[in-house]
Structures are given as structure tokens and as C-alpha cells.
Amino acid sequence: MSNVYVHSLFSEFDIDLFKSGKHFRLYEKLGSHPMTLEGEKGTYFAVWAPSAKSVSVVGDFNYWLEGDHKLNVRWDGSGIWEGFIPGVMPGAIYKYKIQSSHNDVKTEKADPFARRAEHPPKTASVVYAADYKWKDKKWMTSRAKYNALDTPFSVYEVHLGSWRKTGEENRSLSYTELADELVAYVKEMEFTHVEFMPIMEYPYDPSWGYQLTGYFAPTSRFGYPEEFMLLVDKLHQAGIGVILDWVPSHFPEDAHGLGNFDGSHLYEHPDPRKGWHPDWKSLIFNYGRNEVRAFLISNALFWLDQYHIDGLRVDAVASMLYLDYSREDGEWEPNQFGGRENLDAIAFLEELNKTVYKNYPDVQTIAEESTSYTGVSKPVFLGGLGFGMKWMMGWMHDTLEYFKKEPVYRKYHQNDITFSMTYAFSENFMLPLSHDEVVYGKRSLFDRMPGPEWERFANLRLMFGYMFTHPGTKLIFQGGEFAQSAEWNFQESLDWHLLQYDFHTGIQECVKDLNKLYKSQPALYERQFRPEGFEWIEWSDSENSVLSYLRKGYEAENSVLVICNFTPVPRENYKVGVPETLTKAGAKLKELFNSNEKKYGGSGDFISKKVKVEAEAWNGREHSITLDLAPLAVMVFSLK
Template sequence: MKKEVQVHSLFSDFDISLFRAGKHFRLYEKFGAHLMEVNGEKGVYFAVWAPSAKSISVIGDFNYWLEGEHQLNVRWDGSGIWEGFIPGVEKGTKYKYKIQSHHNDMVIEKADPYALSCEHPPNTASIVWDLDYKWKDKKYMSTRKDKNSLDQPFSIYEVHLGSWRKNMDENRSLTYTEMADELVGYVKEMGFTHVEFMPIMEYPYDPSWGYQLTGYFAPTSRFGNPQEFMQLMDAFHKEGIGVILDWVPSHFPEDKHGLGQFDGSHLYEHPDPRKGYHPDWKSLIFNYGRNEVRSFLISNAVFWLDKYHVDGLRVDAVASMLYLDYSREDHEWEPNEHGGRENLDAISFLRELNKEVYGSFEGVQTIAEESTSFPMVSRPVDLGGLGFGMKWMMGWMHDTLEYFKKDPIYRQYHQNDITFSMTYTFTENFALPLSHDEVVYGKHSLLGRMPGDEWQRFANLRLLYSYMFTHPGAKLLFMGAEIGQYEEWNYNTSLDWHLLQDDYHKGVKELLTDLNKLYKKQPALHEKQFSAEGFEWIAYDDSKNSVLSFIRKGKDPKDSLIIVCNFTPSVLTDYSVGLPASGKLKEIFNSDEKKYGGSGTKNKSLKIEKEEFHGRDHSAEITIPPLGTVVFKIL
């Protein structure tokens, strides 16, 4: 028998019209479970979208999980929204929706799509919660636009919270509160400007690493509650470090308590399996053409920026959204209305997402993980682009790692692999990723890819990072790369922190700390990192020596840097480099320094001669260390 559910609504007619038009981007203020007082009684207002439901009961530990005790009321306007106020329900109450569907009278138990907190998996109930918190980052938020703009250094440390560091005494991951001390301090010490979390939204299955979500509005309970996650955000902001969240609007799992067949119908997923089922991940794909689903997803992106003060979203698997034939055989997909393979609904959704994010929040960035040559991913929507701030440079990552795998003796035959990226670097605002995907599934760790003896392997790794930090674009490095992990990443174990007892590993960490300092201190490395005006080749064709030389430029010509990379273990002495001006050449960075584990081959202050070389009026003879990168400044 229905009892104690009072008629109450947070929805105005305008809210309903926006929702049905796919233009309501603050749905978290309406849907879900909201603690409030109605007619002098404290309790919770519940609202859920389920147009194919015949009846919906809120079941939970407050009513012994009994169906029919507290049935919600369906709105009269045909919106498919069920709602009602239940007195006496308190913060911390566990609940689900029990839905009887019009489809075959099936009865389903579902978690709340808008729940602010969830039970620790494998338990699946939603938890009534609030977002009350006194933020302490007002100063940071007011100046964020200056730190987060594209002409500023963007050095990202990618983290899987469950495996970054363990509490070894209790054999568990750190809590949000512990990370606010240990992780924040470490990222600050290393000098990264941003941290990126692999998905922290609630997910049921640890081996998915968080990329198959069931609680889009709830930070995972594995490490603490919502307020404790806010404390972690606050702690990063106190140190001036931006936080980027991985966000997954591309697909969701089929878990029974999740979004799949939510009300007995294909509500969130596309009903056509050619568009609604992902064969690779055995997951469901959102129906980007359904207005209410677009409102749900864009509201979710806005939610993290609004309520958790997030500084950016890295959008996962964008390529799988853009193409109807992604990972499908010829007979498994249907062309769009123009006969093409592009998913027009998904493209429209991504453009609307970015318009809303950039229009509503100052100083944030969206970053696309997009692995194809789809045009204008990081160009403004009003110019025909998708509107992202940046795009991962997957081609650079692939070509570079393939090149570094090769024995240096063969690199002279593959010079094009290491130079090719510069033919398209400025077609997008690229971020250079050495991400978690590159150190799993038998690919080996980054160190494990490097050829040669122990010294050469570490020298190659230092060279890789130095080349990366001097190449145009933002930088992203997955945790563990900075200490030279031997083993592939394992989501279930801690990083091998004991390796830092060894000088080679300690040297890699010190090198990356100094590279972050260099990247931040030298305007030439970031002011024009997305512009062709910020780069100029000196010589890219010295394949015989496997050497690259180029100039990085900032807004002031005096800030220009000369970078020379030697991809062989031979020391090159009296090596002539054409230069743009007279003066003296001062070495300001050398990846072969002894403190990094190198040989200590260095350059003293060098006089620039008025001798033509590389088509320039001036030149100097330098020494290039083995498997090393040297950065010079003209004084």
C-alpha cells in the first residue's frame, strides 16, 4: 500500500520544457534524492525519469526494502518523471528504485542515476547524501583562467587512485583524506601543473579501471565520501595544481543496477544494437539523439565542474563516438543520412557539450582522447570544430615509442618516424600522452621498451622524456613513469616505490622534476606551444647521426631556446649547429648530467661564430652527449 509519499516537485514547467528539448544542463538540481523540509517535515524528495514504468517504489533500509510501501507519483505532463517527498528519510539512508515496467510487467531494481553517493562495490545501493561543504579555494578559482590557458605550461600527472600508493600496514588503497596529504605533496614536489584522475565516478568492477560507470554523479566510495573528495580538490587548489577528471560519455556497462534498460526499455542506450552496443567492451552506447539523454550527460559534465570545482574533463574514447563503423564489420553498421560513417548525433552532442562547458565556466579545459584524423577536434564550434580545448596526440605517442624501441644502430633508417609529428603538430591543440594504456596488456613499461644495457635503457628513457618536454604541446605522463618502473602497471598493486633506493631510478625522478621546472620557467616551451610560430627546425635530416635540432620560441625573441637531441649512444663532439643570432650559447639543461645517472658530458659557454651553417649566418660547434638532449639559450 502506498503511504507517506507527499506530492511535491522541484520541476517548473520551464524545467520540463528544457529537459524534453535536451537543453536542461543542471538536472542534478532536480533529479535524484534531495534532503529538504516540506510543510515542516524533514525528509527526502526523490525524482527519477522512467517513461516506460507502470509504477515506481523507493525501497531502502528505511522501509525494510519493501516494494509498494513508498510509491512515487508520475507527473501529469507526459515527461515520464516520477517524484515525491518521503518524510523521515535521512542522510546516509540506502535506497533503490523498484520499477514495474509496461514491458512484460517486468520488475527491476535500479540504483539512482543521479545518486550523490553509492555503496562500496560489490554492494549496489544508492545513498542519500548532500554536497554541503565550505570551499577554501576562492583565490585559486578567481585566478584559474590564468593558470589553465593554452599559453601556460600544462604538465599532467595521470593517476589511478587505487594503485598510486598503498597503506602497506593495512594492505589497502589510500583514502581521499590521506591523498590530500601524500599525493598533493608529491605532485607539488614533482612540479606537475595538473593531475588527472582516471574515472572516480562510481564503478562496479575494479579491472575496468573505472571506465564503465554506474554512478555518474557519485565519487567512488572506495576512498571516502563526497566531502572527503572535495577536501582533496581543495588541497590541490591550495597548491595551485589543477585537477582533470577522466569522463566517460561513450558507453556504460550492462550491470543490472545500472542505466541499461532502466525502465524496461532502451532508455539511455540506443535501441538499435548497431548504434547502442559496443562489441569491443561489451557495453551499451548512449542514445545521443535522445534529448533527455543529452541533458543527462551534459548535466553530468557540468556537475563536476560546478559542485566539485574540477578544472577540466578528459573525455574518453571520443573516436568510438564519432564513427558509426567504429570497431564494426561492414554489415554491422548503417550509414548516416548523408551516406557517411560519421555519427551525426554524437558530433552534435559533443559540440553542445563544449559550448555549454566553455560558456558557463571560466578557466576550464576539455581534452579529447581521439585517435583518428577527424578534423578540427580542438577548434571552436562556431568555426566548424568540435570545440575541445585539446586533443591527445596519439600519432606522436605511437611513432615515438616505436622509434625508441629500435636499437640505436637502426634509428638512422627511421628518422622520419621521429620527425613526422611536426608535419601535423599545429593542426590541433595537441597534448602528448604517455598514458596508462601504453604500459599494460603486454606492451611493457616505458623502461621495458628501451633497448641496450642498463645504462642505455635509462639514458633512452631520459632522452624520451626530454624530447617530449621540448616538443610542442601539453604533456601527460602516467604515474610510475617518473620512477622508471620495470614492470607493467597493475591496477591492484602499489607503484614500486622501493625502486627509488637505486640511483638510476632516483635520477629519472630528478630529471622529470627538472623538466617540469624548465617547462614552467622557459616561456619558449609553453607560450606558443600550439602555434607554428613557436617552432622552427634547424635540421631534421641528419639521419646519419640520428640527431634532431630545432628552435622553440616564445612571445619575446630573446626567450628562444635551441634544442639538440642525439638518439645514439655515441658522443658527438665539434658538432656544428646553425643558429639564428650572434652571442654566446649557454647550456641550461642536459639530460646526461651525472645527477640523473648520465655520463656527465657537458658544454661550457660557447661562442657563436659568424659562419654559415644549416642555411643560417651564424653557427657554433657543440658536444652532444650520448642518448641525450641538450637545451641552450643564446645570450
């Protein structure tokens, strides 16, 4: 086998962009690229290692011997080592053996830009060139309308390893199997999008994928890159968008990963006050380094470009924004203005969002951000971070706290369930009931519900109904939609056997119909981020624990009336004011949804298919309706 040929994919312009942190397609240059050079087949390798004295490619093609295939360092000070190795073909397994110029430390690293990785616990990279013909043109050319902020956006969050497992083998489904089973299920349940917990390669299963080592490689646990492309493609063909969890906030110290890459703090910040995460015992990217920002933004664009992804949910944004996040006094250093904000991270997030939306205006970025930081989902040119949406963690916390209380005490906590509306339109909020809420002793959503069995199921249906009629987009973690009773365990399949019981299938039917309701009623989505889309009818009836409100779309006549009874006591002859501009005396309001229906596991009582409008003033409105409120139920009426 010949030695390394001098070859480069980089132009001087590429290098200038890289050094300035503005090269956002680095995956086209760095990494391993099979090609034919002067009639010889082989692979071009390029890696960034500015503190290296020498870099060798070692692998199964040279018996992992250092020195047989030494890369050449570029002359321009970029720190890039590169070269073409003939005879190295797709499927070859390799790493970079790097000798540091600082202290002669040698590291053996996986390729940060590898398109495929070995199946854990093995840690090498694989030379790979995906060959896939996409069939989702219809989706890709029209997805702007499905990803827009004024359209239904209901997300099913999935952990691929535990969604469903095969019988006796107890094996996770492959990408190919998921392309049949998961796609069919999500379509049947009427969700508009799926969100995958991180599918980038990761070494440690209990991290659930949030400790990444292979940022450009879909995990090999479930198959090949083309097979993951097939899964995305099939979802698109079914009219379902795909969001990926993306983790630019930290990375693990594993020996083959990004840490101490070339014997120096290359990717991580050298100051442990900024470069070490005390919560997750992991390293934090150096957001002030141009090449690191280019690496991360290139990675974001890679998934949108190569895998047709429709959105990125950015993990742990709060940990990036604040220098004192999870740190005591003396463990952090203020910024140049004396504040606690991480200015480099903020600048990175702004540039990330500007770049994503400039290149892919028809996708969404979504921030998991748990603080009151201002303008997370405001455009950068208006002083915001530029995300499309932000998780509404306050709503999630208050709602779960409220629902775990015995109904008899809820009248003392009316503010818990109404408080979210005081800030609901300060951001473009997504309402999340995510994986984080069903682990570590928090219990499953169903298991939090108080009371005897019928009340627990009724409470869960009510909570979902309240969620789907509250302003904002929606997210439910796998299992919640059929009242999984046990906490989520990443090593085990969801308890699909529960669907042999009527109460569980009832919850499933309820969520399915709520998705249909959300998609069919413009009032529930057209102004989901605007104060004009919501109006209280009565928020202060704490004695009865009842809420009533309007949701409004662009056209006034599309408005819907929502009434929630948060107690197990039916409220007979309950009067609700209705707007005289939309109704007239003698008109009848049609009931669109009632969570107490028998098909959902309810009693089937107190179903009011049509309710007559009366010329009697109530709740500050000239007209009203009188009806019987089902116990622990949400009722939705059309005002047409």
C-alpha cells in the same frame, strides 16, 4: 512512517528544458534531495522513467518492500516520477523498483543522479547532501591563467587505487590520505595538473573505472564525497589543477545500472548497431534523445560546479564519432547522407563543449581521439568539435616505436621521430604517455628501452626531454616519472622501493627539472599550439641520428635551441647553425638543461655550460656553434 507526499522541484520551464534536451542542471532536480517540507524532515525523490507503470522507492527504511513508498508520475508527459518521503534522512540506502508498462518487467535500479553510492560490491544508492566549505578561492579566481592554452600544462595521470598502498595492509590510500601524500608529491615534482582516471562510482575494479554506474557519485572505495572535495581543494591550494576522466561513450549492462532502466531502452540506443559496443561489451548512449543529452551535459557541469574540477578528459571520442567503429561490413548502418559519421554523437559533443565553455570559460576539455577527424580542438563556430585539446596519439605511437629500436638502426627511421611536426599544429595537441601504453604486454616505458642498463635509463631521459621540448602540452602516467620497471597493475602499488637506486631517482630528478624548465621558459609554452613556435635547424641528419630545432615564444629573445642525440655515441665538434637575428659572433649561449648530468644518472661528460657563437655559416644560417654532444641526451640552450 507516512506515505509519499506530492511535491516537486520542477517548474513548467524546467520540464520544457528537459524535454528539449536543454536542461543542464538536472542534478538540482532529479535524484534524492534531503529537505524539510512543512516542518517535516525527509527526502524528495525524482527519477526519469517514462515507460514505467509504477515506481517505488525501496530501501533500508521500508525493509526493501515495494509499494510502501510509491512515487507520483507527473501529468505533463515528461516521464518523471517524484515525491517527498518524510523521515528518510541522509545516509538512508535506497533503489528504485520500477514496473514497466510494456511487459510488466520489474527492474531494481540505483539512482542515476545519486550523490553517493554503497561501497562495491554493494550496489544501492545513498541519500546524501555534501556539506563542505571550500578554501580554494584564490585558485578559482585565478585559474584561467593556469588553464590557458598559452601556459605550461604538464599533467600527472593517476589511478587512485594503485598510486600508493599502505604497508602490510596493502590498502589503497583514502581521499584524505591522498590529500596529504599525493598533493605533496605532485607539487614536489612540479607538475601543473593531475588527471584522475575515472573516480565516478563503478562496480568492477578491472575496468579501472571506465564502466560507470554512478555518474554523480565519487567512488566510495576511498571515502566520502566531502573527502574527495578535500583532495581537490588541497590540490588547488597547492596551485595544481584537477582534470577528471569522463566517460560519455558507453556504460555497463549491470542490473542496477542505466541499461534497460525502466524496462525500455531509455539511456541506450535501441538499435544494437548503434547501442552496443563490441569492444567493451557495453551499451552506448542514445545521443539523439534529448533527455539523454541533458543527462550527460548535466553530469559534465556537475563536476565543474560541485567539485571545482578544472577540466574533463573525454574518453574514447573516436568510438563516438564513427558508426563503423570496431564493426565489420553489415554491422553498421550509414547516416542519412550515406557516411560513417555518427551525426547525433557529433552534435552532442559540439553542444557539450559549447555549454562547458559558456558556463566555465576557465576550464579545458580534452579529447582522447585516435583518428584524423578534422577540427577536434577547433571551436564549434569554425566547424570543429570545440574541445580545448586533443591527445596526439600519432606522436605517442611513433615515438615509442622509435625508441624501442636499437640506436644503430635509428638512422633508418629518422622520419618516425620527425613526422609529427608535419601535423603538429593541425590541432591543439597534448602529448600523452598514458596508462594505456603500460599494460597488456606493452611493457613499462623503461622496459621498452633498448641496450644495457645505462643506455636504457639514458634513452628514457632523452625521450622525456624530447617530449618536453616538442610542441604541445604533456601527460605522464604514474610510475613513468621514476622508471617503473614493471607493467602497471591496478591491484598493486607502484614500485616506490625503486627509488633507493640512483638511476631511478635520476629519472625522477630529470622529470622534475623538465617540468621546471617547461614552466620557466616561455618559448616552450607560449606558442605550443602555433607553427610560429617551432623552427627546424636540422631534421635530416639521419646518419648521426641528431635533431636540432628552435622553440619560440611571443618574444624572439626568449627562444631556446634544442639538440637531441639519439645514439649512444658522443658527437664531438658537432656544428649547429643558429639564427643571426638572435645571436651575434662572440656571444655565448647558456645551457639550460642536459639530460646527461650526473644528478640524473648520466655520466656528467659533455656538459657545455656556455657555448660560443661563431661567424661561420651552417644549416643555412650565417652563424653557428660547435660543441660535443652527449650520448643519448637532449641539450637545451638559451639564445639570450
